[in-house]
Amino acid sequence: MRMRKKKHRDDRLNACADFIINDFEKIKTEEKLFDNDNPVHLEIGCGKGRFITETAKLNPNINFLAAEKNLDVLLLAAEKIKNENIKNVKFFAGDANNFADFERGKVFDRIYINFCDPWKKNRQAKRRLTHKNFLEIYKNILKDGGELHFKTDNTDLFEFSLNSFADFGLNMKNITLNLHKSGFEGNVMTEYEKLFSEKGQPIYRCEVVF
Numbered sequence: 001m002r003m004r005k006k007k008h009r010d011d012r013l014n015a016c017a018d019f020i021i022n023d024f025e026k027i028k029t030e031e032k033l034f035d036n037d038n039p040v041h042l043e044i045g046c047g048k049g050r051f052i053t054e055t056a057k058l059n060p061n062i063n064f065l066a067a068e069k070n071l072d073v074l075l076l077a078a079e080k081i082k083n084e085n086i087k088n089v090k091f092f093a094g095d096a097n098n099f100a101d102f103e104r105g106k107v108f109d110r111i112y113i114n115f116c117d118p119w120k121k122n123r124q125a126k127r128r129l130t131h132k133n134f135l136e137i138y139k140n141i142l143k144d145g146g147e148l149h150f151k152t153d154n155t156d157l158f159e160f161s162l163n164s165f166a167d168f169g170l171n172m173k174n175i176t177l178n179l180h181k182s183g184f185e186g187n188v189m190t191e192y193e194k195l196f197s198e199k200g201q202p203i204y205r206c207e208v209v210f
Contacts, residue, residue, distance in 0.1 A: 006072045013071070016078035021092045027065070028103045033090060034063040039109040042141075043067065044096050044129065045116055049077025051190040055112075056081075056089045058188070064089045065108075067098070096129055099137050106143045113150050115192040118157035130161035135168045139210055148208040151179070153196045158204040171209045179203040 006012065013020065021027055034040070039062050046052045046066035056064050066089060068074040074091055081089045092098075119127040126133060130150065138148055152158050158177075165172055176182040180197050184205070193203055 006075055009072060009075055012075055012079065016075070016082050019078050019081050019090055020074075021090055024092060024094055024098055027092060027098075028101075031104070033065065034088065036063070038063050038088070040065060040107060041110040041112065042108045043112040043114070045069075045113065046074075046077050046091070047114075048073055048191050049080045050194075051112070051114055051188050052077065052089055053080045053084065053086065054188045056086050057084070060088060062088065062109075066091045067094050067096070069093060069095045096134050096137060099141050102137075102141050104141075106141060106146070108141050109143055109146050111138055111142060111146070111148045113148065114190045115152055116157075118152070118154040120156070125160070128157065128160065128164075130157070130164050132164055132168055135164065135170070142210045144210070146210050148210065149205075150208065151190075151193065151203060151205045153192070153201050153203055155204070158206075162206065165206075165208050173207050173209065175206040177202060177204055179205045 021033065027033065041062055041064050043052050043064065043066045046068045049066070052064055052066045066077065068077060068091065071093055074093055078091050113129050116129045117127070119125065125131055142148070150161060162172070162175070174184065176184060179187060180203060189197070197203060
């Protein structure tokens, strides 16, 4: 269901200006997006910001760049960060395609993809964020040895992704078919994950090394 446009959205986005990068050219070309040299992690599709907020609070010595193409959703995430005065997160309106011609090279230490659109029809496979075309993008922006952390509730997407990672020659670790019963420590839930897990749906997760 498409989210309705938030009241006073533009004014509210302006109020969060310190946490939002409006010009992607700045991300592509500027060496320092934060006032320190800490590692930078990227979340693609941050939704309403539960994951990035909690992860940033747990890791104050890591910087987080969060992408979300829906402005109404991005607004909610940015307001969370602003209200909690979290300094190590910045947002931009966009998605993985923005990084296709990234000029700064291998700058990210980790990428998070949580509960992305599974694009269920076979003809839509190239739109899946774990398709080989996107893996090429991630390879170009992740530091050598950098990792992609991937979570989904969709069985078919997870199977597709594992095969895609393997065909691309990537090593995988911490693969689980039921995250919340796996004993894995340090998991931070997204909004969707909380909803799905409360319904008893298994969550699939893996880490991929580039």
